[in-house]
Amino acid sequence: MNFRTLVGAAMLALSATALAASPASPDVQVEHAWIRWLPARLPAAGYAVIRNMGDGTLRLTGASSPGYGMVMLHHSRLAHGDSTMEMVDHLDIPAHGSVELAPGGYHLMLSQPTHAIKPGDHVEVTFEFADGAKLQTDFSVRPANASGPGD
């Protein structure tokens, strides 16, 4: 990771924290949040690192976005050379730990865009947790062939 990415990540983390909607748990941060843009209004995948700085397990139960009609938590699985995508109803983030939503694993599936979204845009995504807390975050939209949040 180079310095620019680090600064970018730090700024993203700060903005994610700053955007935390009350009464959001102040102990969660979202970093490196990005969406892989796809053409033709196809469903897109969202990736991020969710960091739990609290003393208890944090349960992510869903997400929503004004930019998409539907946001679901998904998990891609590779078994015996076959790949499947399945819906997940929650994802636990351990105390003082983090969970990565990354290509080929857990990710957000964002479908039914409400307006034309293109690479370079920023999309607001709100994470919802089991305790009722919500965290508003900023996802940057990257080209289809991007390999990460800021390459």
Place this chain on the structure above:
Amino acid sequence: MSLRHRWLRLGLAAGALFALAACASHPQWQLDDVQGHLPDLKFQMTNDLGQPVTAASYHGKVTLLYFGYTHCPDVCPLTLVHLHTVLQKMGKAADDVRILFVTVDPTRDTVPVLHQYVTAFDPRVVGLTGSSDAIAQLAKRYRVFYKPAPAGASSSAGYEVTHSSAIYVFDREGRARLLATPGSSNDEILHDLNILVGQQS
């Protein structure tokens, strides 16, 4: 230089040549060598410009065959980006490579959608579609498993498609040569593609 030294030099040179020739005929593949175990590339489909194409249309190119679908926002892009990165690293030599992305979801993957999807990743990706039978035949030929859309599903319906994630690599003559998986590293694929592209048909 003594005569003995000259002979020694000649011997070493001949030895080196022999070793080179041996290397050329038996490359050290880093992917799985499937030569002789899988049939040659053969299909009759429609490309993402709506034109009828067959395996002969790609004769002279090294081809990578991959089955996927456009309503696949995570794993298919991951593989296509992986291959795009390799082609970028190959530079000019990648002009002789085509990635054939065969949809296993022809109901939703119309030609225009397929075209927009594949070109968003790399200009050397070709989208292929066809009748359910044509796709099933091609998949069967390479023992590719997929669970297609439910019968009667409309193009706007939300459904998941299970599919094999293997990448089949063919030489310029359309002979099946190598098998890559999503676990294969960029360097492994790059190494082997460079050798295959270097083999003139």
